[in-house]
Amino acid sequence: MSPALDILRPGPRTSLQDLGRVGLRAMGIPVAGAMDRIGLRLANALVGNPPGEGCLELTLSGPLVQVEADSVRIAVAGPARLTLTQADGARRMLAPDRSWRLVRGDRLEIGPINGSLVAYLAVEGGFAIAPVLGSLSTHLGAGLGPLGGRALETGMLPLRRNDAGPGPERILTRPLPYGDGPIRLVPGPQADAFTEDSLATLLSSPYTVGARSDRMGMRLEGPTLHHRAGADIASDGIVAGSIQVPGDGGPILLLADHQTTGGYAKIATAISADLPRLGRAVPGDRLVFRAVTIAEAEAARRAQEQAVQDCLDSLASIEESGRIDLAALYRAELISGVVTGDEEPVAPPEAETI
Known part of the structure; x- marks a missing residue:
């Protein structure tokens, strides 16, 4: 077979x-x-x-x-x-x-x-x-x-x-860089389609991940956002992280299975560095947002990518006995010995069995 x-x-x-x-x-x-x-x-x-x-x-x-x-x-x-x-x-x-x-x-x-x-x-x-x-x-x-x-x-x-x-076998030895704090947004591309106070409301109010969220989009439950002259626009391109706002004023943050184009105005876009964290969010989670520039978003993505690669490069080996390979941890500079008065490194006690 x-x-x-x-x-x-x-x-x-x-x-x-x-x-x-x-x-x-x-x-x-x-x-x-x-x-x-x-x-x-x-x-x-x-x-x-x-x-x-x-x-x-x-x-x-x-x-x-x-x-x-x-x-x-x-x-x-x-x-x-x-x-x-x-x-x-x-x-x-x-x-x-x-x-x-x-x-x-x-x-x-x-x-x-x-x-x-x-x-x-x-x-x-x-x-x-x-x-x-x-x-x-x-x-x-x-x-x-x-x-x-x-x-x-x-x-x-x-x-x-x-x-x-x-x-x-291999094991993760440091936290993955998902980040914490507010979800970062770049305003637009149709922020001007909303009333002046709507973007401020989005950035100052907590929202909850709704139960009707799925792989296509995250329903954000919280204060209603208001359009200047209706929700519809000529359909244009959409990326993961786009926050569409249909006529009922309830924002939808688009995720992995998002459509390629859409005809609702988009008030802001979550930056790519925060998408993995959003992809892990469960209904009932509380989200807050803050605005950043495109330059700040690009810098955050570069820093996260470097941190992810550092984590993956630092995976430690596990010996057949089920114990962490301390030599591998030393080579990766994830832990260090104890220095005596004679400046001689002393290895720490053997790791606990996993």
Whole structure:
């Protein structure tokens, strides 16, 4: 039998995603892709995949899968609850944000994702699924992408590898740079279509992520915004982060599955550095906003990209015993020894078993 993960329970709206279907918006084809691109990149780095390899995007809770391969290296990036049931019936909890080697017959149950909308499951070598228009991204609303453009269902999900590669497991050793504080906005491109106090209202009032939010857009519940002369404009291009305001005055912050053009005025645009954090937001989360310039937005994205790369470059190895490889941490300059009066470095005590 070909190597696969047997999907025993798919989880709510689990889908295949990568970094998006780029270069086709001029033909009306949305980008789609991961809601949290930082999380997808981490999952892939933990198992040694290229950054944009397709992963399973898990929403609120994940699937129950059984390994139908001699062995497989997996990683779940995000605060999910992981329970491993081995072929002999033994059960134990696994930590997210690190890789694990599973063997044939092992069952992995991914439970609730705490504090985030999404998490990502990567497998070493990736899934043996043909891309659609150059991408493994799934646009659920349009039915576009792998697996017929639908969410994951029960059955076999084929793998490219039948065996996990040699080498140690890997673990995240520093926080990912999602940022905190207000979501940063660049006003426009149609800020002048709104009354003078509307932008000030958006920037001074808290909004709540609404229950009707989805991969296409986040409904922001809070003070109503007002147009000068109606909500409609000649349809123009849309990017992720655009805040459209339809006639009812309720802002919608557009996310990964956003349409390519739209005919409602856009009061502001969330900067790209804050999109991964927005992609993780769950209904009921409270958001506040502040305005920045285009130059500040570009600087924030460059700084975040450098910080993400630093995190991925600093992943530590874990020895077969389950202990962190301290030598690897020293080489990465993530921890240091204790300096005595003779200036001789003294290594800290051995790390706790993970």
